[in-house]
Structure formats: C-alpha cells, structure tokens
Amino acid sequence: MRHSRQRLAALGLASMALLAGCSLAPGSHMTYQSDTAPIDELVSIEPITPGLVSSWQQAPAGHPMSDELNVALAAYEYRVGPGDVLSIIVYDHPELTNPGGTDRSAAEVGNRVQADGTFFYPYIGRVSAEGKTVDEIRRELTRRLAAFITEPQIEVGVAAYNAKKVYLSGEVSEPKTLPITSVPLTLVDAISQVGSANPGANWHSIYLNRNGRQEQISLYELMRNGDMRQNRLLQPGDILHVPSAENQAVAVMGQVIRPGNIPLGNERLTLTDALARSGGINEISANASGIFVVRGNDPSSDKLATVYQLDVRNAASFTLGSRFVLEPQDVVYVTTAPIARWNRVISLLLPSIRLPGVASDSITDTRDL
Structure with missing residues (x-):
C-alpha cells in the first residue's frame, strides 16, 4: 500500500511539472531527457472551474428509504433455526x-x-x-x-433467538453480535444498539460483508444527512465493519508555510481549508497558477490519477477552492517559481519523494537541489 501511494505521488508530481511547464512557458521546448514514465498517458488533467465544482455540489437534503428496502421490510418474516x-x-x-x-x-x-x-x-x-x-x-x-x-x-x-446473528466490529462503542429476531434489523438499528460509532470512526466508508461480497456504505450520509438510501436490511451472517479514520488524511506539500498531513476525520475539508491549515501559500516562492490536487482513480480506470489545477492569480479564485472538497489520500501541491527550476530537478525528486508524514523533508531536498 505504501509503495503504491509513493508511486501515485511521484507520477502526480511529475504530471504537475509537465502541466505547469506548458501553462507558464507557451511555445517553449524542453530538451532535457528523463527516464520517467509517459505521465501524460497515466493521468488526466482537470482545471478547477465553476462548472466542475458545481457538478459536484449536492443539495444537503435527506432521501427517503429505497423501494427495495420498503418491500423487504413489508415482507419480512422470521424463520426459526437450530438453537432457537x-x-x-x-x-x-x-x-x-x-x-x-x-x-x-x-x-x-x-x-x-x-x-x-x-x-x-x-x-x-x-x-x-x-x-x-x-x-x-x-x-x-x-x-x-x-x-x-x-x-x-x-x-x-x-x-x-440464538440461531441467526449479525456481527459488528471496528470503531463502535461495543463490538458484539446481534441476534436476528422477529423484528427486522436494519443497519441504523444495529449501529444504534451498540451506542453509535466512535468519534475516531470513519463514518464515510463502513463495510457490509455478505456472502463473500463487500459493500461500502456512508454512515455519514445516513446519520447526518438523512439519506435513507444508505440503510440496509441486515441478514443472518452479515458482518458490519466500521473502520478507523486514521487513514483519512491529505498531504499538503510544496510552497506552503507548514507542509505535512492534515487529518480529515469525519468532516470533509475544502482545498482552501487545507491551504489555510498549512499556514497559507508562500507568497515569495509559490506560483499562484500552480496549486494542484492529485487524486487516485479507481483501479478499473485507464488513468492512474486525476490532477486538478487551481489558478489563484486572481484572489477571487479562492472561492472555487472553498467549494472543492478534498477526499482521503489526496495530495495537495503548490509549485515553486521559476518553473524551469522545477523541471530541472523533477527527475531527481521522483525517486526520493515520500509521503505522507515527511512532506517537509521533500521540500528541503528540493531547495538543496
């Protein structure tokens, strides 16, 4: 897992160098050679625009229970088993x-x-x-x-009721088994019976394991936003796991005052929030058009990652950053000026880049170079 994240970060940073080089030096031709992979074939580049952030905005309104769950609850009957x-x-x-x-x-x-x-x-x-x-x-x-x-x-x-059970594990107040009874047991019921999830739990991605298949469910949307589409009727043998939020962080690197990791917890941060918590961008050395977010794609995608670029040469563009919601394991990078210097050292930086937790070291390495 650690090596895959290192590879993703390295490829993402290389793609940022190529993008920034093109945007800041139109018509220029880079003659240096590098042994790195063809980054443009591995990543997608997306500018952060009003249209992009608007397409991601969802009205914070609850959703009713799905028709499938309504039918299942109406037809529910407990059937006796051995041990009852x-x-x-x-x-x-x-x-x-x-x-x-x-x-x-x-x-x-x-x-x-x-x-x-x-x-x-x-x-x-x-x-x-x-x-x-x-x-x-x-x-x-x-x-x-x-x-x-x-x-x-x-x-x-x-x-x-001894025959049929579901199993709750992970970051809940009291991990335990719960019996299936004559009263249908839903996901909300199960979480409530164990005293809800712990503060350190990852409410955004809990896992329901059933018959060898795993489903990812957002407890945050269910409990905080009233999205009843996330609710499920639990079945005998189900395993409901609530993971820890310890890996829910973003790495902020580059020309910011305090580079490093920012835990996300259960509340999502925006790009502007992350920059602010890092002390803001370094106005002396940062390139205002080179604020990037590297986000890994689904393994089934042809592209390894998507790189989102925010141009804040106009300070009003920070309003876009305040609407761009970060996801766990995103990498935020603020490039330095002049960009030609970055292009010269990128091939040396790629083998040594490390994250998360040592973002400040990589900045020192770049300055030394």
Missing part, C-alpha cells in the same frame, strides 16, 4: 404449557430446536421447525395435537 428456544402455550393444559414449573423462565424451559431442525413435544414426538415461521409451527402443532386434545388452542413464540 420456542415458547409453546396450550391453553387449559398447564402440564403441556410449563412442565418445569412457574419458577423458571420460558427461555429455560422452552423447546429448543436441535441441530437437525426439530424439537420434541409430548404426545406427538419430533416436530420440524427449521425454516418455518411460528405461525406455521403453531398450525402443525394444532393439527397433530387434535388427535389427543379436543380443539387445542395453541400459541407459539420464540423465547430466545
């Missing part, structure tokens, strides 16, 4: 209702479903329960007891 304990009441027949006496709970004296999916009941013997609803079990008991009891009146419930 059934509570069976036969009215007017206390010897069948509570043979262990009244001093013990229904979970202690109830009928436990065995590993083969059946339980034993007086008079009628083994009764199949696995995969059936309590109403289906009640009807079978009524039919079979009718041979011994006149018009039996029976009620069946689950005294202890």
